[in-house]
Amino acid sequence: MVSHAHQGTTSSALARLSVNAARLLGVPAHGYAHLLGLAPEHLNDDSCRTPAATGIRLAELSTTHAPWTELSVVLAQQSSIGALGVWDYLITSAPTPLEGIRDASAYFAAVADTSTDGLRVTEDGERITISHVNQADLTYEAACAIRAYALGLYQRRLGEAAQRRLVPVQVALAAKAPRRYDALTELYGTRSIDFEAPDTSITFLASDLRAPNPHAQPGLSSVLRRHAEQTLATAIPLHNWLDLFRTALAAAAHDDGTPALATVALRMALSPRTLQRRLDEHGTTWSHELETVRRAHITRLLHDTNLSIDSIAARSGYADARALRRAVQRWYGTTPGNLRRTGR
Structure with missing residues (x-):
């Protein structure tokens, strides 16, 4: 269900919440706008996965401008239903809140970095405990904020599922008690909060x-689980600069078939020469990357459409069908017709 490719990344929806919270807490945009995955074309694209390191930096910047308790509350307030996509509805659309939070645990990768964070559900007689595990390399204040926010998020979604406010019998935080924690009392609806747990x-x-x-x-939960699986399967993890480049190249190719180097450079706010130099630093070239995108595009057209070879060649930037056939022979050792028939 969870690919190793997703590890080290979180959903762009979670990144958007973190950016909004930083803005509300007065963090200057120049302190984070340059971070990997926060360019508008990535931040606003639900198929992109933001580096977890970017979320960590946003939390650390936010807790230099406000107490960690305030950050946790601001994040929770921003987390209206649907803000985290299909993951939210796994909880609210299940037959019971318990089944919903179990689904949320099973598909936690849809929002979080499961290499460092986890959601665990434990049943003990008449009580059910939901734990948030966080092992990321965070400053103390940022870690406290994220953990406290996670509990507030779970409580909010469970209440939305039940259509009433659910008051916990106990809240435990792995944090030292702050001087004031009225904000947490209001967030959880109880003063029964254990610190240093x-x-x-x-x-x-x-x-x-x-x-x-x-x-x-009835039946909606299974539909949502399949949607969550599809969301993960089609996600684009942005681990480094090369991931960002390939996302920009794919978008440009989708728009005009055969993008020019200058077009992609402009999308990335780089000069063509700088773009070529960065590709060289990452052990690749413009021509290699362009051919990789072309190959994927042509293969999809052969498998998923009835377009003629001439039409596919024209759509892919090849001079004619003969040039396309030579390319397919080089890539796959066969002809476009055989590739289409075998469905490889």
């Missing part, structure tokens, strides 16, 4: 989480 968790009465969701629709 070994784990970060929120506990509810089992009867609250096992009660049927008022607006659950």
Whole structure:
């Protein structure tokens, strides 16, 4: 279900929440706008996965401008239903809140970096505890904020599933008690908060989480699980500069078939010479990257359309069908017709 390619990244939806929180807390944009994955074309593209390091830096910057308790509350306030995409609806559309949070745990990779973060559900008689595990390399204040926010997020979604506010019987935070924590009391709806706990968790009465969701629709959970799987399968993890370049190249190729180097350089706010130099630093070339995109594009057209070879050649920037046939022979050792028939 979870590819190693997703590790080290989070959803762009989570990155958008972090950017909004930083802005609301007064963090100057010049301190984070340059971070990998925060260019508008990536931040606003739900298929892109933002580097986890970018989210960490945003949290650290935010906690230099406000207490960690305030950051956790601001993040929770920004997290209206749907803000985190299909993952939200896994919780709110399940037959019961408990089944929903179990689905959210199973598909946690749809929002978070599962190499460092995890969501665990534990049943103990009449109580159910939801724990958030965080092992990222964060400053103390940023780590406290993220853990406290996670519990507030889970509580909010479970309440939205139940269509009423669910008050926890216990909240535990792996953080030292701040001088004031009225904001946390308001966030969780209880003063029963244990600080310096070994784990970060929120506990509810089992009867609250096992009660049927008022607006659950039969069969919807299985549809949403398939959608979550598809979201992960088609995601574009942005681990480094080369990932950003390939995303820009693919977008340019989608727009005009055979993009020029200058066109992609402009999209990335670089000069053509700088772009070529960066590609060389990453052990590749413009011609190699362009051919890779062409190959994928041509293969899709052969498999998924009935276009003639001449039409595919024209759409892919080749002079004629003969040039396209030579390229396919070089890539696959066969003809376009055979490739289409065998469906390889």
